[in-house]
Amino acid sequence: DQQVKQNSPSLSVQEGRISILNCDYTNSMFDYFLWYKKYPAEGPTFLISISSIKDKNEDGRFTVFLNKSAKHLSLHIVPSQPGDSAVYFCAAEKRSGGSNYKLTFGKGTLLTVNP
């Protein structure tokens, strides 16, 4: 049972335009959501996160939006740059009320930003 879903295996965007990566989750106990970025031959690195008490978190060119009623989050990258080309993993966990010490990842979306 896949609790975190990234339904788009890949996304191609022109440099300077907006990239929107989507993620859906099924477990209503999740209350903290993260995005990780992975370049080839490197480990994933933390990009941005959001708590379920918020609906938006912004860090420079990166913004994460959370729609709890739809169990959906999205990562917006504006403007997109060729260096953003990477695999992006969505992840979720339960932090409040006693964590289950488990971060559940989606399958990832390969973003390609074309010059």
Place this chain on the structure above:
Amino acid sequence: EAQVTQNPRYLITVTGKKLTVTCSQNMNHEYMSWYRQDPGLGLRQIYYSMNVEVTDKGDVPEGYKVSRKEKRNFPLILESPSPNQTSLYFCASRRGFGLGGELFFGEGSRLTVL
């Protein structure tokens, strides 16, 4: 420099030959975990450890063992590797849970079992 170090980075081995992938972190993190990444399957957790001498199974623990005798080290042991364990493995650590407790990943160990 804060880091998670895995060794070896690349390994080709044969079925049944025991191997260990080491993992060490220098951030004094309590929590450590192993993941495998496979095409179309994303990152799946193998085992995790909340502290020294405390380990537990993740989603895909079959065929693997771990130990946590010291806080900084969390080796992954394949007692009798099989071809279905050919994968890219990542070790990760985090300070704890709550605000700021994000996962730090190593650079990965690519294992091929023939």
